[in-house]
Amino acid sequence: MPAHPVRFVLVATSHPGNIGASARAMKTMAIEELTLVAPLAFPSAEATSLASGADELLARARVVDSVSAAVADCGLVLGTTSRERAKFRWTSLSARAAAERAASELATAPVAVLFGPERTGLSNEELELCHALVHIPANPEYGSLNLAQAVQVIAYELFLARDGASLPAREIALASAGELERLYVHLAAVLEEVDFADRQGGEHLERRLKRIIARAELDAGEVSILRGFLTAVQGKRRRAGALD
Amino acid sequence: MPAHPVRFVLVATSHPGNIGASARAMKTMAIEELTLVAPLAFPSAEATSLASGADELLARARVVDSVSAAVADCGLVLGTTSRERAKFRWTSLSARAAAERAASELATAPVAVLFGPERTGLSNEELELCHALVHIPANPEYGSLNLAQAVQVIAYELFLARDGASLPAREIALASAGELERLYVHLAAVLEEVDFADRQGGEHLERRLKRIIARAELDAGEVSILRGFLTAVQGKRRRAGALD
Numbered sequence: 001m002p003a004h005p006v007r008f009v010l011v012a013t014s015h016p017g018n019i020g021a022s023a024r025a026m027k028t029m030a031i032e033e034l035t036l037v038a039p040l041a042f043p044s045a046e047a048t049s050l051a052s053g054a055d056e057l058l059a060r061a062r063v064v065d066s067v068s069a070a071v072a073d074c075g076l077v078l079g080t081t082s083r084e085r086a087k088f089r090w091t092s093l094s095a096r097a098a099a100e101r102a103a104s105e106l107a108t109a110p111v112a113v114l115f116g117p118e119r120t121g122l123s124n125e126e127l128e129l130c131h132a133l134v135h136i137p138a139n140p141e142y143g144s145l146n147l148a149q150a151v152q153v154i155a156y157e158l159f160l161a162r163d164g165a166s167l168p169a170r171e172i173a174l175a176s177a178g179e180l181e182r183l184y185v186h187l188a189a190v191l192e193e194v195d196f197a198d199r200q201g202g203e204h205l206e207r208r209l210k211r212i213i214a215r216a217e218l219d220a221g222e223v224s225i226l227r228g229f230l231t232a233v234q235g236k237r238r239r240a241g242a243l244d
Numbered sequence: 245m246p247a248h249p250v251r252f253v254l255v256a257t258s259h260p261g262n263i264g265a266s267a268r269a270m271k272t273m274a275i276e277e278l279t280l281v282a283p284l285a286f287p288s289a290e291a292t293s294l295a296s297g298a299d300e301l302l303a304r305a306r307v308v309d310s311v312s313a314a315v316a317d318c319g320l321v322l323g324t325t326s327r328e329r330a331k332f333r334w335t336s337l338s339a340r341a342a343a344e345r346a347a348s349e350l351a352t353a354p355v356a357v358l359f360g361p362e363r364t365g366l367s368n369e370e371l372e373l374c375h376a377l378v379h380i381p382a383n384p385e386y387g388s389l390n391l392a393q394a395v396q397v398i399a400y401e402l403f404l405a406r407d408g409a410s411l412p413a414r415e416i417a418l419a420s421a422g423e424l425e426r427l428y429v430h431l432a433a434v435l436e437e438v439d440f441a442d443r444q445g446g447e448h449l450e451r452r453l454k455r456i457i458a459r460a461e462l463d464a465g466e467v468s469i470l471r472g473f474l475t476a477v478q479g480k481r482r483r484a485g486a487l488d
Contacts, residue, residue, distance in 0.1 A: 025393055030383040053386060091461075096404075137404060139274040142297060145396070149269055152393040153400050160340075160381060217335075 004110045006102060006158055007033040008151060009070045011126060012117040014040045020050030020058065021148035022115075027054035029155035030163070033110075034061040035070045067114065067126050075109030076102060079122050079130035080150060082143050091132040098134040099157035106162070113154060118147050172219040179223045183230075184210055190230045248354045250346060250402055251277040252395060253314045255370060256361040258284045264294030264302065265392035266359075271298035273399035274407070277354075278305040279314045311358065311370050319353030320346060323366050323374035324394060326387050335376040342378040343401035350406070357398060362391050416463040423467045427474075428454055434474045 008026055013019050019042060023034055034057060036042055042063060051058045064070050071077050078098050093101065102111045114130065116122035127133065136145060136153050145153070175183075190196075191206055218226070252270055257263050263286060267278055278301060280286055286307060295302045308314050315321050322342050337345065346355045358374065360366035371377065380389060380397050389397070419427075435441075435450055462470070 021390065021393075024390065027386045028382045028389050028393075030385075052390075053388065136400070137407075138272045138400075139403070141274075142271050144268075144297065145272050146265065146268065146296075149265075149272075149393060149396045152389070152396055156380070156382075156397050156400075159383070163381075 004075075004106045004108070005033045006031050006106065006162075007035055007070075007074065007110055007112045008155070009035045009037060009067065009112050009114045010039065010147075010151075011037045011067060011070075011114055011122060012039070013115075013147065014118050015147075016041045016044035016047040017050050018118065018147040019044075019061075020047035020052075020054075022151040023047070023051040023054040023058045023061070025148055025152035026155050027057050028152075029159035031155050031158060032057055032060075034058070035112075036061055036063045037067055037070050038065050039063065067129055071112040071114075071129060073110060074112040076105040076111045076132075077114065077130045078102065078112065078132055078134045079114045079127050080116070080154065081121055081127070081133045081135055082138075082145075090127065090130075093132050093134050095134055095136045095154055095157045096161075098132065099154070099161035101132070102158060103161035113158075115147060115151060172221070175218045175220045175223045179220055180213070180218070183213070183218075183223050183227055186227055186230050187213075190233055193234060248319075248350045248352070249277045250275050250350065250406075251279055251314075251318065251354055251356045252399070253279045253281060253311065253356050253358045254283065254391070254395075255281045255311060255358055255366060256283070257359075257391065258362050259391075260285045260288035260291040261294050262362065262391045263288075263305075264291035264296075264298075266395040267291070267295040267298040267302045267305070269392055269396035270399050271301050272396075273403035275399050275402060276301055276304075278302070279356075280305055280307045281311055281314050282309050283307065311373055315356040315358075315373060317354060318356040320349040320355045320376075321358065321374045322346065322356065322376055322378045323358045323371045324360070324398065325365055325371070325377045325379055326382075326389075334371065334374075337376050337378050339378055339380045339398055339401045340405075342376065343398070343405035345376070346402060347405035357402075359391060359395060416465070419462045419464045419467045423464055424457070424462070427457070427462075427467050427471055430471055430474050431457075434477055437478060 008022070008031060010019060010022060013036065016039075019036065019039060026032070026034060042061075043058075047058060048055050062070075078093070102113070105111050113134070114122055114126065116126065122130075134154065136150060138145065187209060188206055191209075196205060213226075216222075252266070252275060254263060254266060257280065260283075263280065263283060270276070270278060286305075287302075291302060292299050306314075322337070322345075342357075346357070349355050357378070358366055358370060360370065366374075378398065380387075380394060382389065431453065432450055435453075440449060457470075460466075
């Protein structure tokens with residue numbers, strides 16, 4: 001983990017519900033520092049209710065009366081804006097690029113991300129405290145994300161940039177190449193025994209079947225199951241042959 | 245744009261507000277097809293109010309009584325799950341990888357993404373209709389995204405995968421290399437005229453200054469402004485010199 005935290009700064013938020021939902025969104029992505037600049041109403045029961053499990057993050061929120069006070073100890077300061085408000089001669093970063101920048105800056109100082117009031121967004125004076133503007137790529141005909149949803153997307157990108165996007169670990173090892181190889185040999189034998197072929201010959205179909213098996217990413221137990229099935233097919237044919 | 249749409253399928257959603265907020269989140273990312281499987285309450289005033297501008301998407305929502313009916317005409321079907329519920333021997337994709345898969349599948353058929361009920365998530369029977377599970381990487385200690393926020397993150401990744409993540413176009417062309425070069429020559433002349441040097445000599449500082457200018461990504465007008473400033477410095481020195 002990096003040495004310094006990310007701080008989300010909500011500026012002059014009108015709806016307490018958005019503060020609560022933002023706290024929850026932050027916590028899902030392991031961002032723990034919330035600063036509120038002149039919120040219209042805080043603390044509030046509605047915020048606490050929507051925080052749903054992130055209430056201690058909300059309880060620790062710092063309330064200040066200016067953006068300068070909120071970011072005084074930060075290095076990189078980013079200001080979120082909607083795409084339509086892209087500002088003349090400001091550096092503009094996508095959410096993803098901004099998260100990558102932020103993650104690398106955390107080695108040296110806290111990083112702040114500012115979110116403006118619901119209706120108006122950040123003012124020019126507030127943007128002048130930012131090194132770069134961040135926008136979330138969105139539908140050009142309807143780009144208006146709710147505040148807490150913008151918080152969710154930025155937090156998600158920061159989480160990926162900081163902690164990497166790892167998949168859940170595989171619960172059971174894949175079958176070994178040798179086990180698969182023996183399954184394929186067994187399969188080929190059965191295909192021949194059952195005279196399985198189309199116009200292009202049995203080999204074509206055999207290759208298709210092997211590809212299906214490969215895609216299924218079998219574990220050893222599953223290979224045994226299939227081989228058991230093949231053995232069963234052989235046993236039945238042999239018994240049937242004996243009766244011929 | 246791809247030939248086929250993405251369909252979001254909300255299964256047995258309890259809170260009408262979540263349906264409305266999901267519709268808004270979808271529309272911000274240009275996903276227009278919403279199917280509701282057995283919603284607890286729909287239509288509802290609360291859903292419409294939270295859809296905020298995405299109400300026509302909500303009005304067009306299809307309501308069906310089973311997941312099978314919702315996905316009958318789809319190719320790839322993806323089921324969202326929280327990481328903790330990763331299922332034995334199901335293919336598991338991160339939101340980003342799933343979006344990339346989905347974008348490529350849209351060439352051939354509609355793609356469905358299923359979102360389960362708020363408390364319980366998708367059942368095993370519902371997951372069995374899916375080709376792969378999708379999880380949103382999240383805080384291992386608190387991974388519980390609100391339904392509409394999970395919808396927002398998946399929709400965002402789909403938007404990026406389909407439409408690419410483009411930055412707003414630069415409003416004004418960068419200054420040409422020639423203009424910058426002339427600025428640097430002018431700057432060097434002024435640095436010498438003003439005897440600007442530190443212990444490492446004037447060249448070291450000149451390089452630092454050039455690097456600052458490079459990072460600022462000047463346009464032609466800004467180069468003129470800086471050169472005007474340099475000319476002003478020279479004029480003042482010359483006048484001052486004349487008075488010596």
